[in-house]
Amino acid sequence: MALQPVYTLSQPFCTLQFCTFLLNGYLFGVPVPEVQEVIRYQPITPVPLAPPAVVGMINLRGQIVLAIDLRHRLALEKRCEGELPMNVVVRTPDGAVSLLVDEIGDVIEVDHSTFEAPPETLRGAVRAMILGVHKLDHRLLHLLDTGKACQVPDAGDSPVNDHL
Amino acid sequence: MDEIVKDFLIESGENLDRLDQELVKLESEPSSKELLDSVFRTIHTIKGTCGFLGFTRLEKLTHAGENLLSRLRDGEIGLNAKVTSGLLAMVDGVRQMLAAIQDSGHDGEENYAPLIAALGRLQVEQAVGAMPEADAARVTAGDNSGEIRILPAGEPDCRLGPQESTERPGQIAARGPIAPVVVEPAVSGQQAPESRNPEPGNPESGNSESRNPESGNPESSVETIRVAVTLLDRLMNLVGELVLARNQLLQLSGRSQDAGFQAVAQRMNLIATELQGEVMKTRMQPIGNIWNKFPRTVRDLALSCGKEVRLEMEGQDTELDRTIIEAIKDPLTHLVRNSVDHGVECAAVRRRAGKDAAGLLKLRAFHEGGQVNIEISDDGAGLDVDRIRQKAIERGLIPKPAASNQTSAQASAQASAQVSGMAERDVFNLIFLPGFSTAEKVSNVSGRGVGMDVVKTNVEKIGGTVDIQSTPGRGTSVRVKIPLTLAIIPALIVTCGGERFAIPQVSLSELVRLDAEERETKIELVHGAPVYRLRGRLLPLVYLDRELGIGQGEQEASSPAAINIVVLQAEEQQFGLIVDEITDTEEIVVKPLGKQLKGISAYAGATIMGDGRVALILDVPGLAQKARVIAEGQEFGHDEGRCGAAAQAFREEHALLLAGNGIEGRVAIPLSMVARLEEFPKSVVELAAAQEVMQYRGQIVPLVRLSQIFPSSSEAEMQEPDRSIQVVVYSEGKHTVGLIVDRIIDIVEERAMVESLTPRAGIVGSFVTQRHVTDLLDLPAIVRAAVPGLLDGLDSQAGGI
Numbered sequence: 001m002a003l004q005p006v007y008t009l010s011q012p013f014c015t016l017q018f019c020t021f022l023l024n025g026y027l028f029g030v031p032v033p034e035v036q037e038v039i040r041y042q043p044i045t046p047v048p049l050a051p052p053a054v055v056g057m058i059n060l061r062g063q064i065v066l067a068i069d070l071r072h073r074l075a076l077e078k079r080c081e082g083e084l085p086m087n088v089v090v091r092t093p094d095g096a097v098s099l100l101v102d103e104i105g106d107v108i109e110v111d112h113s114t115f116e117a118p119p120e121t122l123r124g125a126v127r128a129m130i131l132g133v134h135k136l137d138h139r140l141l142h143l144l145d146t147g148k149a150c151q152v153p154d155a156g157d158s159p160v161n162d163h164l
Numbered sequence: 165m166d167e168i169v170k171d172f173l174i175e176s177g178e179n180l181d182r183l184d185q186e187l188v189k190l191e192s193e194p195s196s197k198e199l200l201d202s203v204f205r206t207i208h209t210i211k212g213t214c215g216f217l218g219f220t221r222l223e224k225l226t227h228a229g230e231n232l233l234s235r236l237r238d239g240e241i242g243l244n245a246k247v248t249s250g251l252l253a254m255v256d257g258v259r260q261m262l263a264a265i266q267d268s269g270h271d272g273e274e275n276y277a278p279l280i281a282a283l284g285r286l287q288v289e290q291a292v293g294a295m296p297e298a299d300a301a302r303v304t305a306g307d308n309s310g311e312i313r314i315l316p317a318g319e320p321d322c323r324l325g326p327q328e329s330t331e332r333p334g335q336i337a338a339r340g341p342i343a344p345v346v347v348e349p350a351v352s353g354q355q356a357p358e359s360r361n362p363e364p365g366n367p368e369s370g371n372s373e374s375r376n377p378e379s380g381n382p383e384s385s386v387e388t389i390r391v392a393v394t395l396l397d398r399l400m401n402l403v404g405e406l407v408l409a410r411n412q413l414l415q416l417s418g419r420s421q422d423a424g425f426q427a428v429a430q431r432m433n434l435i436a437t438e439l440q441g442e443v444m445k446t447r448m449q450p451i452g453n454i455w456n457k458f459p460r461t462v463r464d465l466a467l468s469c470g471k472e473v474r475l476e477m478e479g480q481d482t483e484l485d486r487t488i489i490e491a492i493k494d495p496l497t498h499l500v501r502n503s504v505d506h507g508v509e510c511a512a513v514r515r516r517a518g519k520d521a522a523g524l525l526k527l528r529a530f531h532e533g534g535q536v537n538i539e540i541s542d543d544g545a546g547l548d549v550d551r552i553r554q555k556a557i558e559r560g561l562i563p564k565p566a567a568s569n570q571t572s573a574q575a576s577a578q579a580s581a582q583v584s585g586m587a588e589r590d591v592f593n594l595i596f597l598p599g600f601s602t603a604e605k606v607s608n609v610s611g612r613g614v615g616m617d618v619v620k621t622n623v624e625k626i627g628g629t630v631d632i633q634s635t636p637g638r639g640t641s642v643r644v645k646i647p648l649t650l651a652i653i654p655a656l657i658v659t660c661g662g663e664r665f666a667i668p669q670v671s672l673s674e675l676v677r678l679d680a681e682e683r684e685t686k687i688e689l690v691h692g693a694p695v696y697r698l699r700g701r702l703l704p705l706v707y708l709d710r711e712l713g714i715g716q717g718e719q720e721a722s723s724p725a726a727i728n729i730v731v732l733q734a735e736e737q738q739f740g741l742i743v744d745e746i747t748d749t750e751e752i753v754v755k756p757l758g759k760q761l762k763g764i765s766a767y768a769g770a771t772i773m774g775d776g777r778v779a780l781i782l783d784v785p786g787l788a789q790k791a792r793v794i795a796e797g798q799e800f801g802h803d804e805g806r807c808g809a810a811a812q813a814f815r816e817e818h819a820l821l822l823a824g825n826g827i828e829g830r831v832a833i834p835l836s837m838v839a840r841l842e843e844f845p846k847s848v849v850e851l852a853a854a855q856e857v858m859q860y861r862g863q864i865v866p867l868v869r870l871s872q873i874f875p876s877s878s879e880a881e882m883q884e885p886d887r888s889i890q891v892v893v894y895s896e897g898k899h900t901v902g903l904i905v906d907r908i909i910d911i912v913e914e915r916a917m918v919e920s921l922t923p924r925a926g927i928v929g930s931f932v933t934q935r936h937v938t939d940l941l942d943l944p945a946i947v948r949a950a951v952p953g954l955l956d957g958l959d960s961q962a963g964g965i
Contacts, residue, residue, distance in 0.1 A: 045778040046663060048712035049764050057770055057778040062405045064770050064778055066758045094759040152760045 016112065018134075020105035020141065021088055024076040027105065028142045029134070036091050038104050041084035042067075051152045058087065058098055065089060067098045073149050075126050090146045097150045110134045110141065169265065172213050174390075176262055179206045183255050184460040187248055191463075194243040203251075204233045210258065219271040222261045228283040229254040235287050245467070250286045252460070253279055393486070396447050403436075403443045404652060404753040410436040411750070411774035440652065444485070451529045451538065452480030454493045458500055462525060465504045472511050472522035473504050482529035484536055488646055491626045492538070495619040499540045499642050500525065502616070507544035507640050517637060519543065535670070536648060541641035547634040549591050556594045592632040596620040624785075627670060629735075655752045655781065657773070658730060658743040661714035664779040665743075666752050666771055667730060671784035673738060675746060676729040683727045690930060690937065696729060696740055702932065703731065705740045706791040708782075712766065734788035741787070750774075754781060766790055820912050822938065823892065823905040825870050830909065830938040832931075833892060837943050839900065840893040841908060849889070855951065858902060860893070867891070867902045868950040873926060874939075894943055901947045910934070925949065 018029030019038065044056040044067050053072040057064050067087065071079055079085060085100035114135045118127060131143040183206050190199045211226035229251060235241045257279055261271045410433055417429035455477055466473040484492075508514075508523030515521055528539040595616050623630050628646035647653070647670060655666040676698065678686050687694050687705065694705040729740040752771040761767065765786035773779050819835035848858040849867060856867040891902040912933055926949065928940040 043777055045770075045780070046714075047761060047764075047767075047780065048661075048663075048714045049766060050761055054760060057780075059772050059776050059778050062408060062772065064755050064758075064772065066760055097758070150760075 017107055017109055018141065018143075019088065019107050021086070021101040022103040022105060023070055023074065023101055026142055027136075027139055028070075028101070028144050029108070029110075030088065030090060030144050030146055032107060034090050034146050036089045036096055039087045039089065039098075042087060042098075053152050055100060060089065060096065060098070063096065065096050065098050067100055068150060068152060069100045070144075070149065071100070071102075073152075074129065075124070090150070092147065092150045094150075099146070099149065108136075108141070110136070115143075169217060169269075172217060173262055173266055176210050176213070176258070179210060180255055180259050180262070181456055182206065184252065185456055187251050187255070188459040188463050190243060191245065191248045200233070200237050204230070204237055207233060214271075219261070219265065221275055222258065222265075222271045225254060225257050225261070225276050225280060228280040229258075232283050232287050241287065247286055249467075250283055252464075254283060391446075396443075396486075399443050400447060403440050406436050407440055407652065407751065408753055408772045412776055415774040444652070445483075447486045448483040449486050449489050450481045450483050451489065451536070452477075454489060454496060455480055455527060458497075458527065461497065461500060462504055465501060466508075469505060470510060471504065471508055473508050473525050474522045475525050475527070477527045479529040482531060482536060483648075484646070485648060488536075488626055488648070491622060492628075492644065492646060495622045495644070496538065496540070498616075498619050499644075500527070503540055503542040503544070503640070503642075507542035509545050513545075531648075535645050538644045538646070539641055540644075541639060543639040546636040546638055546640055547592055547595070547632070548636070552591050552594055556591075556597070592634060595632070596630065627668070652751055652753050654749060655771075656730065656749050657747040657779070658708075658728070659745040659747060660708045660743045661712070663714070664747065664773060664777075665708070666750070666779055666781045667732070667741075667784065668768065668781065669749065671732045671734065673731040673733050676731060676740065678727040678729065680726055687727070697932070698731065698738075698740070700932070702930070703729075703738060703740045704793055705729065705742055706787070706793060707742045709744070711787065711791050732784050732788070734785045734793060737788065737793055739788055739791070739793040752779075752781070820933070820940075821892065822909040822912060822933070823870070823890070824907040824909055825874055826906060829874065830936050831870065831874075831905070832933070832938045832940045833903075833943055834940075835911060837894055838892055839895040842891045842893055842902075843888050844891060845888055858891075860900065860902065863900060865893075865900045865902050866951045867904055868947060869904045871904075871906060873946055873950065894947060896944065896947070901951060903943070903946070 017032040019032050019035045020027055020029045022028070039060075042058040042060075044058055046056040047054055050056075053068050055067045055069045058067050059065075069079075069085070071077070079102065083102070085102065086104050087098040088101055088104070089096050089098045115132055116135060117132045118130050122130065129145050129148045131145050133143065134141040183203060186199055186203050186206075190196060190203060193199060207226055207230050211223055211230055214222040214226065232241075232247070232251065236243055236247070241247070257276050260274075261276075265271050413429050414433055417426045420426060458477070459475055462473050462475045503525050504523075508525065509517070511521040514523065524543045526539070526541045528537075528541070530537055596619070597617060620630050623644055623646065626646060628644060631643045631645070632640065633643070634640040654669040656669060656672055658665055658667060676696070678696075687696055689695070690702070694707075695702045696705055697703070728743050728746050730743055730746065731738060731740050750773075752773075754769045755771060756769055757764075757767055766783060767780050768783035768786070769781045770778050771781055820832040821835050821838050821841075823831050823833065825831050842860075844858065849856050850858060852864060856869070857864050858867055859865070890905050890908050892905055892908075894901050894903055926942050926946040928942045930937050930939050932938070
């Protein structure tokens, strides 16, 4: 598989920094430069009629930011009642978007050589959002394509057409 | 580019704009020494500076202009339309060169030799010696080549030649009471006494000087500085943030016991409010800034159309946020051009109609209820209702009815019936439909059928409305209503389904609260659609929770709490929005929604509330559309739109014939449409070509049975051996049709508030009379549907409603 955009900017075989978080037990990572900040749970104002992945809006120091549930985007089961998600605020061309995750992990450095494309058995819309995995010592680090993850299907007044 | 060249460009640009106005004004007041001096001074300044900066071509052109002006000033030649045109052409030339300097740094390749030569010729041609002032006035007055005059109306007419003032007594009389403002933004000192600011709370003191840094003598410019617009925008954003922080602070202080903290919060509140007001003011610009170019536009346009148009402006110092000023610039220009091109007739036509040869175009701006009203009115021929109707049908702007089994003849017949059934005002609104134009020929000004729809869209984009009024032979008036500013708006905060929503106050009409016991009885259903009788008129109700899909059905049934109805105005239609609670009104800062949510028409944006939480701002027109209260896309194509339009006609008092259909059904027919009421024995009904007919006054009259068009469940019971039939005779042109109804009930004089809740062909809408819900019949449509082809070709006479 061809190299993904994350890597084209950097030299091969150099180390990369990822901001990591947990989703349903899986370890995910987003390149540090794409992350604006990581914050605790914030009160969310729901947006009725919005696509199901859009949980609502949060007030980020006067800036209104859309909150997208990564569990929903990645077709994982719903978060248990009472479990408060954390916000990973990422920069996108259309402004900041908050990705709701279960838990925040460390910032880790990985070597490019440990990268591998997702297996063919990973199918469907989710595959488009997972660039691949880094083989860490004890577990796998999923690389998230934040751009695709934030591309919630258009919320027209027509029936929502979610590709998940 | 050099700083000095940049300054020169900015300054000259402003000077040229002023020159345009002054020259046009000078044309109407050729004797005004002051104006001439000012014009001369401006040209001289430009000439001097460009000589200094080394723009020789530009210098040559301005020099030629200056020469001509100096002859004028010395009284060697008189000013007429030709000279003015020459000078205006020079201004345009200078403008082009300035643009070239802006782009490339030097004054272009063109040397404007023909123009300079023309200016030279004008000096010689016109050199007929010092012309007496009265003569000069006569030249302007007698010249029908379409000059326009901008008359400062507050002044006495001493400036007019004697002939002119006797020629136009009507004009002077008309000018007196309205007291429009002198079109002279350049000399603000003179403007002040005549300008009327309808809003007393808005002091104009001091502002007029600072607004026109170039005005009057150059010394006054010490008081003002130039600030980049982006800086002001940034300031505005910051103030928006501050207002939000203030709101949060106030909420905190409300809970706090600390008196010191509360005092600080109060002070902070006051300062923030004042700051907000002041920063808003920095972005406010007088509407005169965009009107300034209209004298020139109107003059040129009138010349090219061969018309005479007089422009009056009132309320130039009415202020608007600059983003809004920008947004309405093009729509206003379009409306002005339209008025000159279509509205005002040619001088000959006007004289024949007994009107002053010069048409009057009036611009008026004033504040009203937190909004700015701009009126563009002319005293021209007015809109031709019949022609608009005709065009709308021709161009297929009134779409064919949806029913697929109808022939096209039927369909178009129905369509025309629907148009003919429209109120005048709704017919006027047809011109806002895309692709509409009644212009006989496409001129280079207008008539391409684009424009009015763009005007409407642009104005609506900034939360404004456009309204047209017209009287045949008397003129047309377009009123544009727009909000003062877009950034911070007053809003009503409501809660629904546990969430808060903000409703912009602009759309808010009133609030109605129904007690728990009232809610059962006061909310009625029209075939499942909830309505409330608001002062005798049916108000369609929309449940916000249901519209947004956040309803909790079981809770609603279990707790018969009071009901809050927020009465909202979406376009012409009022509707009631049912919410859980009405909280407060608050100034909110509008923030745009992200791209992902742009598609949801129910929201206009979001805001941050005092407690730091985000709340959605409801988009009232969008919500109304979603709830199908108003027709989608604001087209008359939809049944609701059409019926709604027709229903408008019945807001006035009408005599209505009430008839029975079946046992329960009641219908109403406007008495004005009823030719006669007849009772016949059943035997008169005969058949001709499978159509029921009767012989009536020497004619064969087709019969239409109401019970067949609107079958009632109890029809069988009505088939009792009644010996007679009741016939409502309806005539349209030469044709007569009989409508057989089950019984005649009454004739009522009713201010019928017709609501079109469930659109059905042949029914305009429903209303309540004598405590019965009654359907108002669309008789022309029914007849056309039942007797196809009969009434074709009579569209223009189909009126009546």
